[in-house]
Amino acid sequence: MGKTPAVSPLAPDIFPDLPTIKGARFAAVEAGVRYEGRKDVTLISLDPGTSIAGVFTRSATRSAAVLDCQEKIGTHSDAGAAIIVNSGNANAFTGKKGKESVNTIASAVAAKLNLPSERVFSSSTGVIGESLPHDRICAKIDEAAEALSETSLPDAAQAIMTTDTFPKGAGATVSVDGQEVHIAGIAKGSGMIAPDMATMLVYIFTDALMEREVLQQMVTALNKKTFNCITVDSDTSTSDTLLVAATGASGVRVTDKSVGFMEALRSVMLDLAHQVVRDGEGATKFVEVSVTGASSDTDAKTHAMAIANSPLVKTAIAGEDPNWGRVVMAIGKSGAPADRDLLSIWFGETLVAEKGWVSDTYREEDGATHMKNDKIEIRVDLGLGGGTATVWTCDLTHGYISINADYRS
Amino acid sequence: MGKTPAVSPLAPDIFPDLPTIKGARFAAVEAGVRYEGRKDVTLISLDPGTSIAGVFTRSATRSAAVLDCQEKIGTHSDAGAAIIVNSGNANAFTGKKGKESVNTIASAVAAKLNLPSERVFSSSTGVIGESLPHDRICAKIDEAAEALSETSLPDAAQAIMTTDTFPKGAGATVSVDGQEVHIAGIAKGSGMIAPDMATMLVYIFTDALMEREVLQQMVTALNKKTFNCITVDSDTSTSDTLLVAATGASGVRVTDKSVGFMEALRSVMLDLAHQVVRDGEGATKFVEVSVTGASSDTDAKTHAMAIANSPLVKTAIAGEDPNWGRVVMAIGKSGAPADRDLLSIWFGETLVAEKGWVSDTYREEDGATHMKNDKIEIRVDLGLGGGTATVWTCDLTHGYISINADYRS
Numbered sequence: 001m002g003k004t005p006a007v008s009p010l011a012p013d014i015f016p017d018l019p020t021i022k023g024a025r026f027a028a029v030e031a032g033v034r035y036e037g038r039k040d041v042t043l044i045s046l047d048p049g050t051s052i053a054g055v056f057t058r059s060a061t062r063s064a065a066v067l068d069c070q071e072k073i074g075t076h077s078d079a080g081a082a083i084i085v086n087s088g089n090a091n092a093f094t095g096k097k098g099k100e101s102v103n104t105i106a107s108a109v110a111a112k113l114n115l116p117s118e119r120v121f122s123s124s125t126g127v128i129g130e131s132l133p134h135d136r137i138c139a140k141i142d143e144a145a146e147a148l149s150e151t152s153l154p155d156a157a158q159a160i161m162t163t164d165t166f167p168k169g170a171g172a173t174v175s176v177d178g179q180e181v182h183i184a185g186i187a188k189g190s191g192m193i194a195p196d197m198a199t200m201l202v203y204i205f206t207d208a209l210m211e212r213e214v215l216q217q218m219v220t221a222l223n224k225k226t227f228n229c230i231t232v233d234s235d236t237s238t239s240d241t242l243l244v245a246a247t248g249a250s251g252v253r254v255t256d257k258s259v260g261f262m263e264a265l266r267s268v269m270l271d272l273a274h275q276v277v278r279d280g281e282g283a284t285k286f287v288e289v290s291v292t293g294a295s296s297d298t299d300a301k302t303h304a305m306a307i308a309n310s311p312l313v314k315t316a317i318a319g320e321d322p323n324w325g326r327v328v329m330a331i332g333k334s335g336a337p338a339d340r341d342l343l344s345i346w347f348g349e350t351l352v353a354e355k356g357w358v359s360d361t362y363r364e365e366d367g368a369t370h371m372k373n374d375k376i377e378i379r380v381d382l383g384l385g386g387g388t389a390t391v392w393t394c395d396l397t398h399g400y401i402s403i404n405a406d407y408r409s
Numbered sequence: 410m411g412k413t414p415a416v417s418p419l420a421p422d423i424f425p426d427l428p429t430i431k432g433a434r435f436a437a438v439e440a441g442v443r444y445e446g447r448k449d450v451t452l453i454s455l456d457p458g459t460s461i462a463g464v465f466t467r468s469a470t471r472s473a474a475v476l477d478c479q480e481k482i483g484t485h486s487d488a489g490a491a492i493i494v495n496s497g498n499a500n501a502f503t504g505k506k507g508k509e510s511v512n513t514i515a516s517a518v519a520a521k522l523n524l525p526s527e528r529v530f531s532s533s534t535g536v537i538g539e540s541l542p543h544d545r546i547c548a549k550i551d552e553a554a555e556a557l558s559e560t561s562l563p564d565a566a567q568a569i570m571t572t573d574t575f576p577k578g579a580g581a582t583v584s585v586d587g588q589e590v591h592i593a594g595i596a597k598g599s600g601m602i603a604p605d606m607a608t609m610l611v612y613i614f615t616d617a618l619m620e621r622e623v624l625q626q627m628v629t630a631l632n633k634k635t636f637n638c639i640t641v642d643s644d645t646s647t648s649d650t651l652l653v654a655a656t657g658a659s660g661v662r663v664t665d666k667s668v669g670f671m672e673a674l675r676s677v678m679l680d681l682a683h684q685v686v687r688d689g690e691g692a693t694k695f696v697e698v699s700v701t702g703a704s705s706d707t708d709a710k711t712h713a714m715a716i717a718n719s720p721l722v723k724t725a726i727a728g729e730d731p732n733w734g735r736v737v738m739a740i741g742k743s744g745a746p747a748d749r750d751l752l753s754i755w756f757g758e759t760l761v762a763e764k765g766w767v768s769d770t771y772r773e774e775d776g777a778t779h780m781k782n783d784k785i786e787i788r789v790d791l792g793l794g795g796g797t798a799t800v801w802t803c804d805l806t807h808g809y810i811s812i813n814a815d816y817r818s
Contacts, residue, residue: 060745093734128735315813319813328502340470397810405804
């Protein structure tokens, strides 16, 4: 792999037209944090009255910026807010100096935009363990502030990339009480040459008028079924960050009863989550794993993740091999309850195994045909209860090894 | 990958000279279960008075033979015993028919050797989900019984292989109360073309005179620090089996106070465990991960396994990249307690990181030099308590992908 990876074969054809979110403005500038000749710092300004919710990595070695966001996220303020993101350096495992960099950058943004620094959220993505050259970022804040515009979200989607192979965006327009509310989000993640940089960053904006607590509850709930249900390689970043900002500029009140809005937000989050998987390192197949009939939803997810993270299942998919024995193995090792003789397994629409053995109706050709698709569907019914889960992953290929083993050589 | 994989570059130079274990006799025959032109059925006869202990996979989808062994292992008998093993077919996920095959084979061996069938233990390793042609095995029991010999353990080590690249054996002679006791063991596992067959089977024999309960307690305890501390790819077989038989033929009584014997048994088990890792699919590096200073031994093992199973750590090792940021990441994701600012990390003798950042004394060349070795040592001190663990794994290479994704294409 060189430094210019091809675009993932699973990439969407185009970057979508995203709706404008009133109350949110965006800019991306070149600060030379690590990369030359490309935008690497994103500044986002949010009007007074904006509610912000966040979900962060649970890593015990999380980065300075994540720790700072977690301290700030639960507070209420009538002031505006800002988000600043750099790519190229994760500012993770950088000791006390990491925290100083976060504070310096937040203070500079706060001064320029006339905000309390508690309302400046930051993210960093890139290499771990190197000191963040925050002076380069601070030097560009004036330029970024002057460039802020409602229409520059696609620029931000580009600037937050590290070695992603395509920018990731998703949007929705939903009617609430007869009035339009807009949602637009961007994400980065999973297509890395240097996977120290395997950070997932997601920023979603809406002009809905929402209480912070309502927004946080909604985002936390939806995150469990979207971003927390994807895996590329089972390795968790030190810097994963999801921030959702509701500017209120539409004047349309959204509450926890607004099912239509929640569904629209879910669809944007799921779309971005799927794009992260589609840019998974070395991915050639997009894989959906559904588990039903488990003793609980938690058990269903344990089984689904055991299948989705199994190197043997993922390499079989890469080889277009309908190797259902490996699915049985993954269920067996997951640690959640399963009864061999009650299991059923489908590849796509084809029933492969049931009652503890291969199905009488299964023909290997049918399984093999399904495995040739770009999208692979594995479904397991455990026959134990009502627990369900669906997770998404990609296959494990020579591309993954090349990206992660060969890049320094 | 073709059907004749090269021998692992990490293989021992020679198969060891194993001591003779009086009271145990071995034979290997060609039954054509799946493979042509090689021995694939092993029969082992154990004299009356033999104590047998076992440890088995905890998979929820374990094979018919494993379930059968688990039922039989806890019983005491003054009768002799037998072990029969076939390679080529795992008889796993084969429904009720799987159990019938196990019973048929056990009955045939029992009749031939004049044993109760509860004293016949069986193992099967190979492809999952195909009916075991047990008639082919039963047809060879007479031939095997006639060939039984005290010196044929190396033949058995060959016959239990599926696509291992080398046979695995280890032995020890230890003095107990001034008298010699012998231990000899064989194992298979981890070098597979079709990793449905990724079963680890281990059989160890000693002429010590031991109570069954003492032997079982010793084996269970030692297993936790040997076979349960290795991982190739985090995927657990449906058929993993460890059986240890003490024939008593030496007349030397071994109790739970026999520290020397326990240490000798531990060394044999660890040697075999290491050989399984050295035959890991696609392995080019043997990796020891030691964790100290954890809150408990359990937490230490959780961290060590998170490092040893991380695809990003394993691909970095394959690329000879001293990528300590990925070690930090793996510790962070493991779920066990860690404090970023108390962590220290060594590659070999080189202190890489401490106090939440790269060490002042670390030079990248020193890390890079260590990574060129065949044996890689990663040590982490968490600075939290007295918990320790050591686990062993191999790197993740293009060879692994080739073996597991390409073999049907």
